[in-house]
Amino acid sequence: GEQVEQRPPHLSVREGDSAVITCTYTDPNSYYFFWYKQEPGASLQLLMKVFSSTEINEGQGFTVLLNKKDKRLSLNLTAAHPGDSAAYFCAVRNTGNYKYVFGAGTRLKVIA
Amino acid sequence: DMKVTQMPRYLIKRMGENVLLECGQDMSHETMYWYRQDPGLGLQLIYISYDVDSNSEGDIPKGYRVSRKKREHFSLILDSAKTNQTSVYFCASSLSPGLQNTLYFGAGTRLSVL
Numbered sequence: 001g002e003q004v005e006q007r008p009p010h011l012s013v014r015e016g017d018s019a020v021i022t023c024t025y026t027d028p029n030s031y032y033f034f035w036y037k038q039e040p041g042a043s044l045q046l047l048m049k050v051f052s053s054t055e056i057n058e059g060q061g062f063t064v065l066l067n068k069k070d071k072r073l074s075l076n077l078t079a080a081h082p083g084d085s086a087a088y089f090c091a092v093r094n095t096g097n098y099k100y101v102f103g104a105g106t107r108l109k110v111i112a
Numbered sequence: 113d114m115k116v117t118q119m120p121r122y123l124i125k126r127m128g129e130n131v132l133l134e135c136g137q138d139m140s141h142e143t144m145y146w147y148r149q150d151p152g153l154g155l156q157l158i159y160i161s162y163d164v165d166s167n168s169e170g171d172i173p174k175g176y177r178v179s180r181k182k183r184e185h186f187s188l189i190l191d192s193a194k195t196n197q198t199s200v201y202f203c204a205s206s207l208s209p210g211l212q213n214t215l216y217f218g219a220g221t222r223l224s225v226l
Contacts (some may be wrong), residue, residue: 045217
């Protein structure tokens with residue numbers, strides 16, 4: 001079945017620097033991709049969802065890139081601030097079933 | 113207001129006791145999920161429910177069972193809890209995933225089995 005590897009598990013950056021989190025997946029039929037943010041002690045909140053047809057997706061202060069050839073999904077926080085400190089999880093789903101497969105998460109710390 | 117509600121938020125049980133975790137959603141979502149979250153492992157799928165009385169095992173179903181008698185309510189049951197079931201449990205729901213549907217998560221239940 002689908003496997004998702006997320007790197008790095010921990011990331012510490014200074015305020016204003018960029019932070020990049022990457023997920024690689026194995027199933028070439030994967031079609032829907034999600035990034036979730038989880039603040040300490042809280043639930044998971046959707047950051048962005050992207051589809052296989054779109055390679056570059058921009059949000060508020062971040063960009064999500066999808067490289068289908070390499071089966072790689074990345075989240076790039078362009079100018080991190082302390083409020084971005086949280087755990088980030090990628091999730092992947094194909095069109096054939098109801099399962100969302102999650103990466104192990106990245107704990108991001110932004111130092112002021 | 114779209115919401116997934118989990119009860120209780122915190123629970124301490126002794127090994128061998130039965131545990132009931134409850135989840136409700138007010139969005140009429142067909143599909144509901146139970147995940148557990150452990151450090152370094154991300155979220156692992158325990159069970160999926162496609163609708164009332166239509167449940168399927170996820171990746172780690174052993175030691176768990178579920179019940180869905182109403183569309184808005186999905187329960188996770190641990191019969192004779194074990195210490196390795198100490199974890200944070202998340203319930204989630206989505207519309208029938210024919211489209212690009214998002215998972216909506218509850219706030220989680222932190223379970224400690226002593």
